[in-house]
Amino acid sequence: MSILRIELRRSAAAGAALLTLAVGVAALYLAPGRWSDGWMSLALSTKEYMLLLWPLALAAGAWQGRREHRAKVGELFDTTPRSPARRMLPVLVAMGATLGLAYLLVVVAGAVRIASTAAYFPPDVVAIVLVGALSLVAAAWLGLGIGRLLPALVTAPALAVAGVLLVFFTAIMRPDWMSATLSPAYGSNSFYPFQTIDSRVTGALAIWMGALAVTGVLLLVTRSPRARVAAVLPVLLGFGAAAAIVPRDEAALIAPIDPVARELVCTDDAPKVCVTRVNANVLDTLTPLAREGLAVLAKLPDAPTQVHEDARLFFSSGFSTEAAPPDRDIVTIDVRIDDRGGLAHPAAVVPAIVFGLGANTGTMVCPRNGPVERAAAYYLLDREPVSDVGVVPDMISEEPEFNAEAVTLWQGLRELPPAEALSRVAAVRDAIVACRDSTGVLSR
Structure with a gap:
C-alpha cells in the first residue's frame, strides 16, 4: 500500500x-x-x-x-x-x-x-x-x-x-x-x-x-x-x-427500445392523463394542463376524454412506422423535459391538444389544410389565431400569409351562430379523421 x-x-x-x-x-x-x-x-x-x-x-x-x-x-x-x-x-x-x-x-x-x-x-x-x-x-x-x-x-x-x-x-x-x-x-x-x-x-x-x-x-x-x-x-x-x-x-x-420505459402511467381519476414511465415525474404538472385542453375540445360532439403521451418512436425525419392509437377518445401529445428534469414548454400543452382538434390519422399521409385547422382550433380557444412561432416548440419561421388566411377564416366563424360555427369545426375534424382535404369546409 x-x-x-x-x-x-x-x-x-x-x-x-x-x-x-x-x-x-x-x-x-x-x-x-x-x-x-x-x-x-x-x-x-x-x-x-x-x-x-x-x-x-x-x-x-x-x-x-x-x-x-x-x-x-x-x-x-x-x-x-x-x-x-x-x-x-x-x-x-x-x-x-x-x-x-x-x-x-x-x-x-x-x-x-x-x-x-x-x-x-x-x-x-x-x-x-x-x-x-x-x-x-x-x-x-x-x-x-x-x-x-x-x-x-x-x-x-x-x-x-x-x-x-x-x-x-x-x-x-x-x-x-x-x-x-x-x-x-x-x-x-x-x-x-x-x-x-x-x-x-x-x-x-x-x-x-x-x-x-x-x-x-x-x-x-x-x-x-x-x-x-x-x-x-x-x-x-x-x-x-x-x-x-x-x-x-x-x-x-438500430434504435432498440426499453418496453418498460414507455409503459403508460396514468392518473387514477378522470379525465385520464397518461405519460410514459420514464416521464412519470411530470404527470402532476401535465394533468391540469391536459384537462384544460380536453375541456376546450369538449365543445365538440364526441370529443376525446383522455390525453396520452405519444409513445411512438420517431426517426430524425419526423416519421414513425408505428401507428397512432386508433381510439378517437384519446389525444396523443409529445411530452418534453427541460434542463431541470421538469415539464418543458407548459404553455404549449393546451395548444398541442387543441390544434389537432382531437383527431389522428395514424400513419396515413393525408391532405391537410393548415389555415383551416388553425382557424378551427383558435375558434375553440376563443382567441385570434397567431403564428406558431413562439407557440409550437422548435417552430422558427412561418410565412405571414399562412396566419393571415387563418385569421380571415376565424373571423368568418365568429360571424356565424355558435351552433353553426361548431358544426363546421366538427366537420373539419371529421375530414381529418377520414383523411379528406378540409379546404372550403369553413367557408361553405
Missing part, C-alpha cells in the same frame, strides 16, 4: 484522473438538456463523451509508460530481483483505479442533478456505466503497454489523435455488429425516447475492452520480442468472443 500511495503521488495517475473528471463533468454540464430526462440518458451521454475521455486515458497511459525510459533507469530496474509484473503492478492499479473512479464520479456528478426528478431507473444503466469505467481502464493499460514498447515523446499525442479517430469513426458507422463490438461510444449518438442498449452489446464491449486491457498488461510486463508479438493474441481472442455474442438483428442494433 505504501508503494501504491507513492505511485499515486508521483505518477500521472492522479493528474490524469482529475483531468478526466474535469473534462467529463464540463462536457455533461455544457448540455444538461441531453440527459435531464432520466438515468439512461445520463449513462448514454457520459458514454458519448468517450470521444474525449477514452483518448485522454490512452494518452495518459502512454505518457506514464515511458517513465523508465525518460528517467533512463530501465536497465537498472531489470537487474533487481523483483519480476517486471510485480514492479508494474502498482502503476497498473494506480492508473486503472483512478481513471475508472473518475468515470464513475462523472456519472455521479450528473446523478446529483437528476436524482430528484428521474422517475425510472433501468437496470441496464448499472452495466453500461461499469463497462464505461472498464473502457477507461482498458485505454489506460493499453496506453501503458504501448508507451513502454514505443517510449518516444510523440507516442502519447499520437495515441490521443488515433484514439479520437477510432472512437469517432466507429461511433458514426451505420449501426452494425462491428461498430457495436469496437466502439466504447456505441449507442450514444441517437438520443430518442425510451432508448436503451441491448445487454448483449454491453457484454460484447466488456469482452473487447477486457481483451485490450490484457494486451496492454502483457506489452507492459514482457521483455522478449516473441512475447510481445504473442500479446496480440488476447485482442484476437477477445474480438472473436465479442463478435460471437453481439447481436446481428437490426431491432437490437
